[in-house]
Amino acid sequence: MSTVQQTLLLTQWQFRRQATMLPLLVVVQVFLAIATILGFGLVIGDPPPDQALYLATGAPTITLVMVGLVMTPQMLSQSRTEGSLDWMRTLPVPRGSFLVSDLLVWTLIALPGMVLGVVTGVLRFAVHLSPAPWLVPATLLVSLTAAAVGYGMASLLRPTLAMLMTQVLVFVVLLFTPVSYPADRMPGWLRTAHEWLPFEPMAQLVRSGLASDTFSMPGRSLAVLLAWCAASVAGATWALRRRA
């Protein structure tokens, strides 16, 4: 049996375990996207076209980030608490396969909500999108990075602390990241922080993928995003290999 086959079987196991929850997860994501778009719409009133485009192209990122940074660590913390992760780790499977299969599942689970987020934005604000040819791989990279950061967080921190972090992240991501509004509205220190955090690059990548006529993707942001992705995967792999 090859490692690839093993990884796919593991993916099947993880996916089937989540399958009963899947419809509910999609509903929650759609809700998130709608809440972001309609909610922020209420906060700022009737936004001018450029702001409307910003909101509509930010909402899909919010759903991707929420699944990766909130739902993934919650599920992982749960499986650590109930002991199923420890049992899975007794199986003769390369440690990396656990990570790959989990990331695959969570990357895919985030996608339907993201698509519906885009649709909601287009319908609500009647914005014009100009999708770039690399939109799909870009979305996958954002989803993967979000899931990897969440996974790394949940495998390195104690389960209770990881759960608490996810709660905090919901607020931080919704209100204090330059995803649904431009970074220049933020105080200087926060803007500087976001130059090193993964949220702004994620938003930029999805935004420039959806409206390539209006937005572009700075090379530096791509580098920051890739660095976060690599560091999280490395951290999570280390945590899976670690022996107490």
Place this chain on the structure above:
Amino acid sequence: MGAAGVLTVRGLRKRYGGRGGVQANDGIDLDVAAGQVVGLLGHNGAGKTTLVKQVVGLVRPDAGTIHLDGVDAVAQPAEARRRTCIQAQANVPITGLTPRRAIELVGRIRGAERGAVRAQTDALLDDLDLRPWADTPAEKVSGGIARLTAFAMTVVAPGRLVVLDEPTNDVDPVRRRLLWGRIRALADEGRAVLLVTHNVREAERVVDRLVVLNRGRVLADDTPAGLTAHLQGTLTVEADLSPGAPEAGWGWHPAVRPVASMRGREVGTVRAADAAEVVRWAQEEVAAHRLERYALTPASLEDVYVDLVGHEQHAGQAAGATTGVAA
């Protein structure tokens, strides 16, 4: 240790949480040979789970060696996992799957061929009488069925060493027998089985050897017959006093050595040679309405276990709070 040794543990030590922490394993030696079922007995916190986690490389020992089928399990945990399969004490949640699907998937993840896995799954479903639930969603099966499913997941593509942690918990008496039969069969196929349990009475009938663990140390390691040998020729006698009979004036036959007394139930031991005399006496006591019932039983492994661990427990308490108790 002969050539058939599958698991060999020597001088295993593990301490959790640094100096003020807990000495979970404190110099354990353990052997499990091919074809053997070895029972590992001990209280909660005796160090059983820590031992098992070190065998499959989830926990790294502070000192000592673990060899599994010729492989150094400490240096090569991945090789050790290939040779071992484990049923954990807590059931692995399989919501979203059916018992059959879960068993088959684990078999294939463990690297067995699709056809072989299917055949083996069918055999297990039959042997454990699980067929009526084979295709029921996991969230609708009872705890006992989930437990048996977890067992089947463990042994569908077994390694050279099979570790079972309380496999009979929640299982009904009828299927429990099927399960014990299946566990014995694993050893008869030439695998080494390490059975972690509290259930001394049931394990007694299946195991070839018993290892009693307490506070991270091996208290005893022998065959069931060997462990009870010093009690051979001794019987346990239990008697329930009749309700309403005056407790104060009652006393055992002189041949009985009193052991315990609580709320009208008296327990003692008697030499086998005196048993007939004691039975005659007890019959008369029943006839005179001073006793409600009585029973004579051979000294069991459970008596030995309680005796062993009980002594140690008292000794530990007397030693004071300086030594940590394994959690």
